[in-house]
Amino acid sequence: MNSYWIKNCFGLLLTGCLLTACQQTPLAEQGETKEPVDYVNPLMGNISHLLVPTFPTVHLPNSMLRVYPERGDYTGDRIQGLPLIVTSHRGSSAFNLSPYQGAESNIKPVQAYSYDQEKITPYRYEVYLDNEEVEVDYAPSHQSAVYSLTFDKHAPKYLIVNTRNGELSYTDGAISGYQFIDNKTKVYLYLETKETPTKEGALVDGTIQYGKANTKGKNAALALAFPESVKEIGVRYGISFISEAQAAKNLKREISTYSVDAVAETGRKVWNETLDNILVEGGSDDDKAIFYTSMYRTYERMICISEDGNYYSATDGTVHADEGTPFYTDDWIWDTYRATHPLRVLVEPKKELDMVKSYIRMAQQSKEGWMPTFPEVTGDSHRMNGNHAVAVIWDAYCKGLTGFELEAAYEACRSAIMDETLAPWVRAPKSELDEFYQKNGYFPALHPDEKETCDKVHSFENRQVIAVTLGNSYDYWCLSQIAKALDKKEDYNYFLKHSYNYRNVFNHETQFFHPKDNKGNFIMPFDYVFSGGQGARAYYGENNAWIYRWDVQHNVADLIALMGGDQNFIANLEEMFNTPLGKNKFDFYKTLPDHTGNVGQFSMANEPSLHIPYLYNYAGQPWKTQKRVRKLLKEWFRNDLMGVPGDEDGGGMSAFVAFSQMGFYPVTPGSPTYNIGSPIFSEVTMDLGNGKTFDIIAENCSEENKYIQSATLNGKPLNQAWFSHSDIANGGVLKLVMGDKANKTWGTATPPPSAAKIQ
Numbered sequence: 056m057n058s059y060w061i062k063n064c065f066g067l068l069l070t071g072c073l074l075t076a077c078q079q080t081p082l083a084e085q086g087e088t089k090e091p092v093d094y095v096n097p098l099m100g101n102i103s104h105l106l107v108p109t110f111p112t113v114h115l116p117n118s119m120l121r122v123y124p125e126r127g128d129y130t131g132d133r134i135q136g137l138p139l140i141v142t143s144h145r146g147s148s149a150f151n152l153s154p155y156q157g158a159e160s161n162i163k164p165v166q167a168y169s170y171d172q173e174k175i176t177p178y179r180y181e182v183y184l185d186n187e188e189v190e191v192d193y194a195p196s197h198q199s200a201v202y203s204l205t206f207d208k209h210a211p212k213y214l215i216v217n218t219r220n221g222e223l224s225y226t227d228g229a230i231s232g233y234q235f236i237d238n239k240t241k242v243y244l245y246l247e248t249k250e251t252p253t254k255e256g257a258l259v260d261g262t263i264q265y266g267k268a269n270t271k272g273k274n275a276a277l278a279l280a281f282p283e284s285v286k287e288i289g290v291r292y293g294i295s296f297i298s299e300a301q302a303a304k305n306l307k308r309e310i311s312t313y314s315v316d317a318v319a320e321t322g323r324k325v326w327n328e329t330l331d332n333i334l335v336e337g338g339s340d341d342d343k344a345i346f347y348t349s350m351y352r353t354y355e356r357m358i359c360i361s362e363d364g365n366y367y368s369a370t371d372g373t374v375h376a377d378e379g380t381p382f383y384t385d386d387w388i389w390d391t392y393r394a395t396h397p398l399r400v401l402v403e404p405k406k407e408l409d410m411v412k413s414y415i416r417m418a419q420q421s422k423e424g425w426m427p428t429f430p431e432v433t434g435d436s437h438r439m440n441g442n443h444a445v446a447v448i449w450d451a452y453c454k455g456l457t458g459f460e461l462e463a464a465y466e467a468c469r470s471a472i473m474d475e476t477l478a479p480w481v482r483a484p485k486s487e488l489d490e491f492y493q494k495n496g497y498f499p500a501l502h503p504d505e506k507e508t509c510d511k512v513h514s515f516e517n518r519q520v521i522a523v524t525l526g527n528s529y530d531y532w533c534l535s536q537i538a539k540a541l542d543k544k545e546d547y548n549y550f551l552k553h554s555y556n557y558r559n560v561f562n563h564e565t566q567f568f569h570p571k572d573n574k575g576n577f578i579m580p581f582d583y584v585f586s587g588g589q590g591a592r593a594y595y596g597e598n599n600a601w602i603y604r605w606d607v608q609h610n611v612a613d614l615i616a617l618m619g620g621d622q623n624f625i626a627n628l629e630e631m632f633n634t635p636l637g638k639n640k641f642d643f644y645k646t647l648p649d650h651t652g653n654v655g656q657f658s659m660a661n662e663p664s665l666h667i668p669y670l671y672n673y674a675g676q677p678w679k680t681q682k683r684v685r686k687l688l689k690e691w692f693r694n695d696l697m698g699v700p701g702d703e704d705g706g707g708m709s710a711f712v713a714f715s716q717m718g719f720y721p722v723t724p725g726s727p728t729y730n731i732g733s734p735i736f737s738e739v740t741m742d743l744g745n746g747k748t749f750d751i752i753a754e755n756c757s758e759e760n761k762y763i764q765s766a767t768l769n770g771k772p773l774n775q776a777w778f779s780h781s782d783i784a785n786g787g788v789l790k791l792v793m794g795d796k797a798n799k800t801w802g803t804a805t806p807p808p809s810a811a812k813i814q
Contacts, residue, residue, distance in 0.1 A: 091330035092323060094340070094347040097175045100699030101129035104660065105644060105651050107145065109352070109703045111175045115322055116329045116354035117383070117406065118197040119362075120294055122148065124173070124182070129696060134182070136165040136217065137191060137202065139244065140294045142236050142432050143385060144356055144705045149234045149242045151217040152202065152290065154189050156210040164217045164258055164276040177351055178322030179315070194319035198305035198362065202290040203315045212281040214288065215258060216246060222271040225255045230277055231299040237433040240369045242294060245302035249289030249313045252279035289313030296360055296367040296432065297374055305362060329354065332402040332744075333717070337737030337756055344694040346716050346735070352709035353395050357383040357410050360432070369434035370420040370427070383413040384430045388447065389439035390662045390707025396447045397721040398710045400454050404744045408456045414444050415460060418467030425471040426464070428482075437482035440519050440596055441526035442471045445533040450724040453536070454780045465537045469546070472530055477523050478509070479516045479596065486511040488518070491573060496556040498523040500570035500578050500594060503586075517588065520570045521560060522596035525606040528556045532609040533725045557607050558617070566618050566627060567604050570594040584637045584656065585646055597649035601631050601656035602663050608723045611673045612809035621674040628670060631656050632683075652691050652700030659691045660701020665711040666722045669730040673806045677776035678762055678797035681733035684715050685761040688735065717741075718751050718791070719778075722807065727780035730807055733761045734791065747786030753793050760793040763801050776802035 100109035108128060114121040122138040125148050138148035153166040172183040180193040188207035194200065206212055216223060216230050221241070223232035229247040236242055256265035258276040270277055281288060291313060293306025310318060330350055335343060359381045360366050366382040367374050375382075383406075388396075399407040417435070418426045426444045427435035445468040452461060476485045477492060488509050492498050498520040501507065512518055532554035538546035562569035562577060570578045570593075578586070583600035587593040595603050604627070607614045615624045632655045636643040644651070652660030657667065668687060671679040691700040692712050703709055714720045718734030739751040766773040767790045768782055778789065 089340075089343075090327050091334070091347050091350075092177060092326040094343045095177050095326075095330075095351045096344050096348045096694055097177060097351070098129070098696055099345070099348045099694055100697070100703060102696040103128070104697060104700055105648055107702045109699055110145065112141075112355055113175065113177060113180045113193070113195055114355065115178065115195060115197055115325050117357060117359050118195070119296075119358050119360050120195050120198055120200060121355065121358070122180070122193075122195065122200070124170075124175075124180070125151075132169065133167040134170055135167055136215075137193070139200075139216075139246075139292060140242060142242055144387070147219075149219070149236055150244050151219075152246075153215040153217065154184070154187065154191070154204045154206070154288070155213045155215060156187065156189070156206050156208045159211065159213070159263060160261070162213060162215060162258060162261065162263065162278060164215060164274050166215070176323075177326050179319040192315045194315045194322055196309040196318060196322070197359075198295065198302075199291065199293040199309045201310060201313060201315055201318050203313070204288045204290065206286060206288070209283055211283055212285050212288065214248070214252075214279045214281070214290070215276050216244075216279075217274065217276040218244075220273055221275065222269070223275055223277045224270075225268040225277055225279075229303070230279075231302065233299065237369075239372050240296070240367075240433045242296055242432075243299045243302045244292060244294055245299055245306055246290065246292035247306075248279065249291075250281060250285055250287075252281055254280045256280075295362055297362055297365060301362050301365075308363070326351075332742045333713075334740045335717075335736040335738070337753075338716075338735045341694040342716065342735050345688075345692050345698070346713060348694070349692075349709035349712040349716075352703060353398060353706035353713065356391075356705040357386045357413070358432075359383050359409075368417065368420050369432060370417045370430075371422075373420070375416075375420075380412055381409050382416065383410045384417070385432055385705075386410075386430055387438065387704045387707065388429060388443050389441060390704035391710070392443040392446045392450075392724055393662055393665055393707065394710035394714055394721060394724075395706040397450055397724050398713060400451055400456060401743060401749070402741060404456055407451055408458055411448055411451050411456065411464070412459050414448070415464050415467060418471075419463065423470065423475070423484075424467055425475050426467040428471070435482060438480055440477070440479040440522050442468065442475075442477075442530050443526070444468060445472070445530050445537070446724045449533045449536050450721075452540070453725060453727045455784055461537065462541060465534070465541060465543075468530075468534055468537070472527070472534060476511045477527055478511045478513065479519045479523065479592075480513040481511055483511050488512070492524075492527070495559070495575075496524075496553060497559040497571060498527075499573040502572060502578060503593075515592070516596075517592040519592055519594065519596040521568045521594050521600070521603050522606075524560050525557050525568060525603060528554050528607070529609045531556070536725060554609060555613070558613075561617055563617070566623070567600050568606070569600075589646060590649055591647065596663075597647075598658055598661050598663055599647060599650060599656070601634070602650070602658055602661070602667075604631070605667045605670060606663055608666060609725065610809045611670060611722070612806070615674055621676075624674045625671065625676055625679070628667070628674075628679075631667075649701070654687070654690070658701070659687055660708075662704070662707050665708070666720070669720050669722050669732060672730050672776040672802065673809075675803050675806065676799070677731070677802035678799055680730070680776065681762050682797070684732040685735075688712065688715055689758075718753065718789075723809075726808065728777055728808055729780070731763070731766075731776045731778070731789075731791075731802065733763065733793075743784070743786065745785070747784075749783040749786060750788045751791070752788065753791045755793045756791075757793070759795045762794050762797045764792045764794045764798045765801060766791050774801060774804040775807075777807035 221234035535550035
């Protein structure tokens with residue numbers, strides 16, 4: 056393995072197993088103690104409750120190369136060929152490999168396979184193509200992988216390599232080529248086989264044109280023919296975003312064997328060394344499976360795309376030198392800023408710092424200088440609403456990851472928030488709606504019978520005026536804190552003042568955030584469950600008003616004051632969990648398909664809900680947080696095919712599960728504090744990446760004993776339901792004594808701090 060990759064991208068010291076034919080049976084198969092990766096179940100959540108399921112992704116942590124079986128969904132009866140690389144979370148394979156044995160006239164660019172005996176781990180994929188009678192074994196490295204294909208028929212054998220939109224050539228015993236994944240970004244392939252084909256050719260209209268060693272266009276495919284006597288074919292390949300030559304280098308750097316066992320064993324070690332960052336004791340095997348599967352999901356993105364010290368940036372379409380700092384992309388930050396990035400701050404600080412630096416690089420490479428919102432391999436797709444990279448940057452900095460240019464990050468975030476439109480799903484300069492927002496402190500809404508007047512508004516995603524106003528209030532607060540750190544007093548005061556913009560749309564009579572028109576009038580009549588059209592997108596975003604009622608992460612104390620104090624705040628929380636859907640499920644989900652995983656009007660299946668169960672801590676009833684978190688984990692997250700309640704957007708929801716099972720959660724990214732919940736495990740040991748550990752010991756912890764009776768932090772009594780990052784940054788021990796009845800006096804001494812004082 057290349058030392059550059061090991062030291063800079065993953066910080067892992069790997070063995071030389073990858074380059075040899077070493078074999079070792081996993082400990083779990085030997086009947087010995089399970090290692091962390093043995094608990095990972097990539098099939099957890101593969102059947103969706105309604106929308107997008109999880110995918111059984113085979114990859115190494117944060118690696119460029121990811122694959123999963125390409126089928127309609129888990130219950131699909133066919134897989135479409137064998138994948139070579141999935142270039143984005145939830146994307147389709149950029150290239151495709153199809154083994155085939157039989158009559159040449161039945162060959163297709165991509166074969167649809169009946170399959171059986173499928174086995175999936177994070178580091179290996181095995182399947183039997185039962186109609187084709189081919190055994191498939193696969194293992195990935197970071198930028199390369201190996202297949203072993205065993206044929207059971209005595210018939211002519213073929214391998215077909217497909218590019219959906221690109222070019223392939225066969226030269227010097229290898230297939231190389233590229234595929235466009237958008238109009239400017241290519242992914243490159245270099246593929247070689249252990250056995251030498253007898254002939255090769257382009258597949259054109261179902262016929263192999265032998266001697267034609269090049270093909271180009273839509274669904275272009277090359278075929279390699281092998282004799283009937285061949286029993287097994289080894290395939291190994293490299294991928295690149297830079298060039299075909301670099302793809303070949305990536306393969307040669309990482310893999311010099313056709314042994315799937317060797318590559319898989321190294322992958323297993325990489326995963327164990329990664330998951331060993333957090334060790335848990337106690338709980339059931341299912342609890343551990345849910346925990347380590349959730350951790351595995353958080354490593355699916357961002358991905359490191361540095362290749363021998365260089366990387367392709369789709370932001371400017373140029374190959375850059377990474378100058379010793381690996382480059383990461385592919386992040387749906389609207390989902391991941393909440394818990395995935397804060398989790399990495401704790402257990403992967405070097406990697407998180409490199410990701411922050413990657414965001415700054417992308418901003419500097421853009422023509423406008425804007426901080427990206429949803430950076431993907433193809434560039435900033437600017438999905439969802441808000442500019443929450445500012446939260447990621449400030450969260451890292453305020454927790455001690457200061458090794459980046461804060462001034463450069465600030466300017467990029469400020470420009471994105473002030474000069475780019477806040478309209479969801481649009482990347483464009485600010486419009487008249489943004490001018491209105493900056494003047495009046497809220498995004499203006501249209502009445503149901505009004506037609507859209509602004510050409511910057513997405514035709515389907517709509518204005519999402521409350522989601523935009525509240526999300527931007529939080530972003531303003533994060534920006535104010537960076538300005539304060541940089542001693543930009545005028546900017547600090549401006550952004551802090553406008554971090555209270557959520558007040559401008561608070562309806563004191565109903566105690567909901569309520570859209571207003573451009574004259575300052577509330578939109579009436581109004582239904583807090585169903586108004587706003589499909590996904591409530593005219594006013595909110597995927598979720599209804601009951602969820603956005605709590606979207607003031609940076610100033611919960613002020614939200615409590617707006618609602619009339621602790622008792623009213625608690626009553627409103629309870630009301631949300633106890634208010635029925637309002638219509639039958641068919642009609643409810645027809646309007647709000649993302650708002651699943653319901654407990655009353657609460658949605659466990661969508662990211663804006665994740666912090667809500669912890670809000671009882673702020674109003675003096677932390678025992679209700681303990682009860683609610685445990686109940687939600689038990690109801691909605693299970694070690695089975697339907698064990699995830701909604702969209703798992705590359706670690707966004709899984710990080711909530713991992714934090715909550717450990718017993719704490721970062722309600723406010725950008726505040727160096729954590730709320731205490733109720734741990735599932737009797738002991739958690741978290742490696743902080745600096746030679747220190749943070750330990751959580753929960754005495755008497757069990758399914759029944761979910762309530763905290765007393766606590767100490769670093770040997771001192773703790774009677775508050777939160778702690779500071781500084782308390783644990785250099786190692787610490789949180790000891791909790793658990794019981795089966797709520798201690799309603801514990802944790803009430805001091806509420807968790809809100810990030811801004813009430814003004």
